[in-house]
Amino acid sequence: MNKLIPAIRVKNLSFSYDTQKILEEVSMDIYESKVTAIIGPSGCGKSTFIKCLNRMNELETQVQVEGRVEFYNQNIYERRVNLNRLRRQVSIVYSKPNIFPMSVYDNVAYGVKIVGWRPKVEIDEIVEAALKDADIWDEVKHKIYKSALDLSIGQQQRLCIARALAVKPKVLLMDEPCFGLDPTASMKVENLIQSLRFRSELTIVIVSHNLPQVVRVSDFTAFFNFNENRIGRLVEFGLTKKMFNSPNDSRTRDYVLARIG
């Protein structure tokens, strides 16, 4: 494996919603150009963790954060950080597609237009490229000015990925992107992740309960679990192959064995 460069370094991160502590002292690196999977039992803080990586959970409620999250050496929790810029560079796709009630085109162009004025022809090119990158262009090219709400859920999810890709993020966070999709739609999203995986300019973090899928799509895996106080902790982090074949920690082994045997 080539030299690993951390795109994001998480150092002693603890996180609370109001006074309820959710995560405690998480430290790990997220390597550039790799796919890192976050696994663990329901409620242990996986979604919370990835939303800490672009400060998305601050939009929801009062939060407390300790420790550091460094995105290419800059602590994103410093006061002077431009959150809009951060969230373009570290973009997120949720488990439930958050389609805007507008056309397919406008859904993808949305983030691009916010950044600043560009000639329409340039936006057209960006929209087409993003839809191609998200492997949905052939399905929507004849209806890009029609409402995105008329697409299937699987198509809506790939449209959300196109929207995220259109602003050229360095890191793409995916929170259970195949949740609720039928097997065919889920496979399309998985194939898309595989094709994005081999783009050197993109780093991917994916939360998933689907462990066979994690094995197929990820390079590294982080296993989170509750500690004795029901607070989420990172138990083990390493190469996906190693984590699934010979984990260091018995809790990782038990979790993996219970789910894929």
Ligand SMILES: Nc1ncnc2c1ncn2[C@@H]1O[C@H](COP(=O)(O)OP(=O)(O)OP(=O)(O)O)[C@@H](O)[C@H]1O
């Ligand atoms: N906005 C919020 N305000 C308060 N508590 C929250 C909020 N979002 C999540 N929580 C709580 O944080 C804890 C961790 O939730 P989180 O969604 O991060 O877990 P998860 O591991 O991703 O779970 P799942 O696998 O079921 O999606 C839960 O107890 C949840 O109720």
